[in-house]
Amino acid sequence: MTEENRKIAFICSKGNLDMAYPALVMGWAALGNGIDVTIFFTFWGMDMIRRLRIDHLEIAPVANTSMKMSMMGVNTGNLGIPNIMGIIPGMTAFATKLMKSKMEKLEVPPVNEYLQMLVDAGAKLYACKMSVDMFDLKKEDFIDGVIDIVTAGDFMDMTEGAQIIFI
């Protein structure tokens, strides 16, 4: 089995709800296949591990060219959601609610629960020191699964031989 020593490291740099899932889905699949998983959270990606933010990640329709009217159940083909509509108060909350309900229907757990599943399955989580300093955060601001706050150099040391995926 060549997979036995395979290692994957994800760098999560985005705090949008839609960008939280790639590392969770792939990380979970990797763990299920016996692959070692390390996740490094940097910049906005730290929202995924901040107690204050983890349950409040959102997706905004503004400037998202892939978000179409048809996603709201209106059969309008390729017609986009006009940016002017996206700036109406409540649109971000609406899009977020829509995405969360779709995920729930597919039995995809919320970010908080998903991340805990990964930790329980052996994933190692780290926060980026420079981002932590910049946002004036402390280790206590993060969920329990976060092992430590590390530098970019530490990350390079701990991911030797790993495949690295930047998100």
Add this chain to the structure above:
Amino acid sequence: MATREIAGKIVQVNDEGFMTNPSEWDKDIAVALAKEEGFAELMPEHWRIIEFCRQSAVNSGKAPTLRQITTGSGVSTKDLFALFPKGPAKKVARISGLGKPEGCV
């Protein structure tokens, strides 16, 4: 479709070694497949998960995903990964005589 002998029985398998006809499976086969996966013996905790997978496949026609196993059988993620170390996804399905789980969660 290839066949092979497991625990004295000829069964159908695919090219990845997963059984393709769940009705050919029995507990002796599970023990033999578990040995191939590196388990010296199967404990009651293993059987509980294997039996859950078997039952789940009867209902849905396919192997449950890891999350379906934890939410459905009540075993925790930690315990599931401790019982089937180094990647339970394929191991559990293979020992249970089912195909690879098809879902992503």
